Amino acid sequence: MTFQQALSALSHTGERRLWLVSGDPEWCLAQLMMLPSEEAIAFSHRSLACQTLRPTQVTHQLGQEYRYVIFDGHSGVHPDMLAASAGLVKAGGLLILLLPAQEQIATFDDPDYCRYVPEVHQQGECHRFFLQRMLRLLRSATGCWRLDQSEGWDGLDLPQGSPWQPSADDLGCLTSSQRQAVESIVHCARGHRHRPLIVTADRGRGKSAALGIAAGHLLRQAHAGARMRILMTAPSQAALATVIRHAEAITQGKWQQDHLALPHAELRFLSPERLINESPEAELLLIDEAAAIPGHQLLALSECYSRLIFATTRHGYEGSGQGFALRIQRRLEQRYAQLTICQLQEPIRWSVADRLEPLIHRLFLLNVDVASPPATPWSEVHHRWVTSAELVENEPLLRQIYGLLVLAHYQTSVSDLRAMLDTPHLQLLLQTIGETVVGVLWLNQEGPLSAALATQVWHGERRVRGQLLPQSLLSHAGIDEAGQYCYGRIMRIAIHPQCQRQGLGTRLLTALQQQATNWDFLGVSFAVSASLLRFWLHAGFRPVRLGLSADAASGEVSAMLLSSGHAERRADLLVWQQRFLEDLPTFASRQLRQLDCNCLAQLLAQGAPTEPSATDHRRLVAVATTHHALDHALPSIQRWLQAHAALLLQLDTQAQQLLIRRVWQGWEWSALQQAGLITGQKAGQTQIRQILAHILTLVQANL
Structure with a gap:
C-alpha cells in the first residue's frame, strides 16, 4: 500500500488522520513535496510552498476548511493552536505535524517555552514532559500515520469504511x-x-x-x-x-x-x-x-x-x-x-469513523470527565504533593487533576496542560479520598527579582512574564521593596463539585500554609466577588491591591491578597495592607464607583480599629439626630465610619449599599434613585440619617 492509496481511501470514507513527520527541520519539509500546495495551509515561522501563516494565526482561520493542514512544531508547539488546527481539516484530509525525532525531543528547545518563563535565558529550565507524553501517545495511537527520518513509515493504514456521502433533508439538515x-x-x-x-x-x-x-x-x-x-x-x-x-x-x-x-x-x-x-x-x-x-x-x-x-x-x-x-x-x-x-451527537463535517478527533481529545484532554468521589467520611481526606515527572507517567492521575481544573475555571486552556507538565517551579498539592482526587491547588513560584529588574519594573520600563505578584506590587501598589521576596502564587484552587461547601477548600489551604516554609508570602489574585473575598479573608489572607479596571473575561476588577507564616513578613504585610486601606477611599470614589458594595465593606473592615476624632464624632451624631447638613459632613462621616468599618457588615443589604454608594463611591442622588435604593433626594437623606443612628446604637451596644 502506498501513501497515495491511503490518501485516496481517506477521501472515499470521509475520515481524517494525523500524519506525524519527525526528523530534522529541512528533511520534514522535503516530505511535504508530495502534497498539492493549492489544497494546503501551513502554520510556521518558515516559508513553505503553500499558503503559510504564523502559528498564532490558527484561530483566525476557524470556519475555513483545508484538505491538508500543516503545523510546524519546529516553530514551536503552541498547544492551543495545534488543538485548534484540527478543526480546519476537512473530511478526507490530514493534520500534518512536524516534530523533531524522538531522540531529539529531550533536548529540543521549543520556541513555545518563552510563554512559560519570565526571561529568555530561563527557557532551558523548562521540562520536556509535554512533548514526551504527546510523542508517546502518537507513537502508540491507531490511525496515526508516522514517518520518521530514521525509522521510516509506521502505522500507515488503509481506511475500510463505507463511502461518505452526506445529504441534506428538506430543512437543509445533514443529521x-x-x-x-x-x-x-x-x-x-x-x-x-x-x-x-x-x-x-x-x-x-x-x-x-x-x-x-x-x-x-x-x-x-x-x-x-x-x-x-x-x-x-x-x-x-x-x-x-x-x-x-x-x-x-x-x-x-x-x-x-x-x-x-x-x-x-x-x-x-x-x-x-x-x-x-x-x-x-x-x-x-x-x-x-x-x-x-x-x-x-x-x-x-x-x-x-x-x-x-x-x-x-x-x-x-x-x-x-x-x-x-x-x-x-x-x-x-x-x-x-x-x-x-x-x-x-453525529458529526457532519467528517465521518463517524474519523480518527483525528478522538486522538486530539486524548492528546489535549479535551473530553476529560471527573469521576464521582467515593462515599467516604471527610475525616479520611489526605494531602500530598505531586510532581510533573509523576504526572507524565500517571495518565489517570493527570486526567483527574486536569479535569478538576477545567471545572474550576472557564478560561482553562490547552496551554494549561503544558504549563502543568513543563513549567519550572510549579507545584501541585492534591487532596484525595482514597484514590480519587477531590481537590487541587496549583502553586507557582514568583520572585525574587534582581535589583536591576525590580528597578525597571518600578519605573514602568519592563513587564515580566509569570511574575504577577512582585510586578503588580512594585508597579501598581508602589511597594518598592516587593521585588526582593519569594512568593508562592496560588494559580488555581479546585474542589470537586460534589464536595464543595464541605470545608475542603479551607482544609486544602490550611495544609498548604502549614507547609509553606519556602516562601516569604503566599498570594492569590482573582476576579473579586463577595463570596470569594470572604473565603480568602477567612483563610487569613490580607488585601494589598485592587485592580482599577474590569477584566474583559469576568467583568470584575481583580483583588490581590497575601499571607505569610514568617513573623517579620507578617509585620511587612500589615504595613502594606494599611497603605492599601488608606488609598481605598480615593479609588472607591473614582475608578471603583461600580465595585460591589459588600466587597468594599469587607475590605474596609480589614482596617485596625481606631478612635475617630471628637469633631468627626460630633458631626456624625448631629447628622444622625438633627437636621445638620448631610453633604457637608460627608468627610467626617467617612472617617468615622472607616474607624468602625466592621459595623458595615452588620447592616442589611439595602442600608449597606446606600451608605457605601453615597459616602465612599460618591453616587449622585439621581443615580441612587435609578438603582432603586431611594425614592428621591429628601427620602434618601432621611434614610441615611436613620442608618447612621442605627450604627450609633450598635456602637453603644458594643461598649
Missing part, C-alpha cells in the same frame, strides 16, 4: 440530531416566553449551521403582522460566519455589514456589550460559542430577552463547555422553570 436542534430553535422562537434552549455539541456537529438554518426558516416564513427580528451574538462577528452563510442560503438574502434584512424580518449581529447596553427589541436572541462569553454577560442577556438560544461547544479550545454547564446552566435552571437542552 437527525441537527434537525432536532433546528426544530427546537424554531419552537423556542414561536413558543412560550422564558423557556430558553441550550444547544451543545462537540466541534463538527453542525451546531452553528443549525442556528443559521433555523434563523433562515424563521426569517423566510415571516409575513405582514408577524415581524421576526432575530439578534445574534458571539465572541466576535467572525465566529458567526457559518450561521450567516446558512441563513443566507435559506433566505436567498445577502449579508450587509452587520445585518440581513428581508420584508418584515431581520437578522442582526451585536456584540454582547452592545446588547446589554442598548437592549434593542427582538423576538429571538441567538448566542453562539456561549462558553467563550463571560458568565456575567450571559446572565445579563438572559434578563434582557425572553426568548434565547445558548449554543456552546462541549469540549474544545474556545472555552470550557463543562464550566458553562456547571456555572451558567445551573443558574439558568434556577431562574427558569422550563429549560430545554439539546445535544448534537
